[in-house]
Amino acid sequence: MGFHEKRLILRAKAGDYAAFGELxxxxxxxxxxxxxxxxxxxxDAKDLAQDVFIKAFERLDQFEGRSRFSTWLHRIAVNQxxxxxxxHKKMKxxxxxxxxxxxxxxxxxxxxxxxxxxxxxxxxxxxxEHCLGEVSENQKTAVILxxxxxxxxxxxxxxxxxxxxxxxxHLFRAIQHLRKSLILNxxxx
Amino acid sequence: xxxxxxxxxxxxxxxxxxxxxxxxxxxxxxxxRCETCRAFAADYRIISHALSHRQRTGPFKSMLDSxxxxxxxxxxxxxxxxRRSWVDRLLLSPAPAMRLGQAAAMLVLGISLGWFLTRQPSxxxxxxxxxxxxxxAATARPIDDFFHESxxxxxxxxxxxxxxxxxxxxxxxxRSYAERLLGQIVIIREMSKADEEKQVQTYLxxxxxxLLDMINSQKNDRSEILMQIRQAITELDLLFRAxxxxxxxxxxHQHI
Numbered sequence: 001m002g003f004h005e006k007r008l009i010l011r012a013k014a015g016d017y018a019a020f021g022e023l024x025x026x027x028x029x030x031x032x033x034x035x036x037x038x039x040x041x042x043x044d045a046k047d048l049a050q051d052v053f054i055k056a057f058e059r060l061d062q063f064e065g066r067s068r069f070s071t072w073l074h075r076i077a078v079n080q081x082x083x084x085x086x087x088h089k090k091m092k093x094x095x096x097x098x099x100x101x102x103x104x105x106x107x108x109x110x111x112x113x114x115x116x117x118x119x120x121x122x123x124x125x126x127x128x129e130h131c132l133g134e135v136s137e138n139q140k141t142a143v144i145l146x147x148x149x150x151x152x153x154x155x156x157x158x159x160x161x162x163x164x165x166x167x168x169x170h171l172f173r174a175i176q177h178l179r180k181s182l183i184l185n186x187x188x189x
Numbered sequence: 190x191x192x193x194x195x196x197x198x199x200x201x202x203x204x205x206x207x208x209x210x211x212x213x214x215x216x217x218x219x220x221x222r223c224e225t226c227r228a229f230a231a232d233y234r235i236i237s238h239a240l241s242h243r244q245r246t247g248p249f250k251s252m253l254d255s256x257x258x259x260x261x262x263x264x265x266x267x268x269x270x271x272r273r274s275w276v277d278r279l280l281l282s283p284a285p286a287m288r289l290g291q292a293a294a295m296l297v298l299g300i301s302l303g304w305f306l307t308r309q310p311s312x313x314x315x316x317x318x319x320x321x322x323x324x325x326a327a328t329a330r331p332i333d334d335f336f337h338e339s340x341x342x343x344x345x346x347x348x349x350x351x352x353x354x355x356x357x358x359x360x361x362x363x364r365s366y367a368e369r370l371l372g373q374i375v376i377i378r379e380m381s382k383a384d385e386e387k388q389v390q391t392y393l394x395x396x397x398x399x400l401l402d403m404i405n406s407q408k409n410d411r412s413e414i415l416m417q418i419r420q421a422i423t424e425l426d427l428l429f430r431a432x433x434x435x436x437x438x439x440x441x442h443q444h445i
Contacts, residue, residue: 021264028260032248042248046256053260125243128236147240153207172198179232 005069013060020060024053027070030149031077037144038081048084052077067158074151075159078141085137124182131181132174139174142167197229204233 005026011019031052036045056076063072132140141160145151153171157164202208203216220226248256 017264021261024260024264025257028257029253032253032256036248042252046248046252049256050260050263053264057264121239124235124239128239129243143240147237148243150241168198168202172201175201175233175236176197178236179229182232182236 006065009060009063009065009069012057013063020053020057023069027073028053030070031073034074034077034144034149035081037148038078038141039084044084048080049077052080055080068155071155071158074145074149074155075161078145078159082137082141127182127185128178131178134181135174135177136170139170139177142170143174146171196223196226200226200230201233204230204237 005023008019008023012023028049032042032045032049035048035052036042039045039048052073056073059076063069132143135143138160142156145156145159146153151159153164153167156167160167199208199216200220203213203220206213208216220230
């Protein structure tokens with residue numbers, strides 16, 4: 001945690017909204033995308049992300065600086081997203097394929113190297129995201145944090161409140177499942 | 190020899206760069222020889238690459254803009270009340286005449302302290318330690334020792350003669366940090382007396398940040414005075430001790 005961030009947290013703890021506003025600006029997109037990866041709907045993700053920041057501000061007194069601020073915030077976000085999922089088991093899932101085809105209208109785009117390759121990559125990603133729906137909640141959480149949000153095993157362990165070995169097992173099992181599903185899909189073709 | 194489960198888990202760690210250098214080298218050799226691990230490694234590379242480099246879909250820009258606006262509206266409405274300077278905090282009375290009297294008293298105190306410190310120019314750090322050891326024996330609370338020592342050091346900093354090696358502006362910055370730190374000590378002492386643990390902790394955090402700011406304020410300046418200041422912070426272990434005291438207060442608080 002940088003000095004600047006530490007300072008902002010102290011000011012925010014003293015009730016300074018503007019200081020917390022700076023922290024919000026720094027993390028708002030990361031938190032939105034993280035929640036989206038769990039709930040798969042941007043409108044819900046937006047509402048939940050706002051709740052995360054409100055909750056974080058209310059609980060700032062409980063943040064003792066033992067973990068990084070980002071880890072603490074991510075933990076609130078993951079818990080919020082998982083709670084939401086439990087409450088709305090039959091969620092409306094956005095149509096991934098159509099959203100990929102309409103990607104011109106989306107905020108962040110990255111050019112793909114070649115059309116053919118990009119199509120293969122897209123298919124693979126769609127398959128993987130579909131298979132990810134079949135693994136356990138813990139395995140999915142570990143995969144989302146590691147591969148989508150580039151968190152280290154140590155950070156994930158802190159966030160999921162388990163040991164690093166457990167995180168590695170979740171990841172390993174999820175990858176095994178994804179691999180198996182991809183191989184089966186390949187054989188079906 | 191590892192079983193198939195451990196084997197694949199280790200291959201994942203190897204490809205993620207989580208193995209130590211020597212172990213990674215050994216595992217690379219193993220993967221080259223073992224067909225099962227080689228096949229798994231190839232698949233894992235594809236899967237982890239696809240997961241890590243997936244193209245994020247959405248959200249619509251308009252939605253993202255409204256989200257940012259709503260959040261900034263939520264958290265920038267109120268701003269913190271302006272902080273009073275340490276001089277203001279020390280001068281308790283709002284009446285101008287009383288304030289003047291208090292300021293004069295402080296000035297006399299400052300001059301006396303300055304005189305006392307400057308008449309012992311050859312005083313070494315060891316002598317400060319001796320003073321501190323005596324104080325430590327007299328008082329049981331580490332927080333008192335810590336601040337007594339910090340105070341002496343800060344007064345030393347403020348009384349260091351401007352020797353021309355430091356630009357006026359830099360000197361002012363250093364002095365202003367020392368002043369603010371002294372102010373912080375006065376507040377912490379008051380709170381500590383009133384047993385307001387939580388407030389003490391918050392101000393201790395502030396003290397620590399100010400010290401760090403002081404060290405970093407003129408990082409590129411290698412002038413003698415600033416080097417001395419940095420060295421003193423290191424020698425007196427102020428940061429480390431601030432941490433220890435905070436832990437002590439926390440454990441005392443939990444115990445109560």
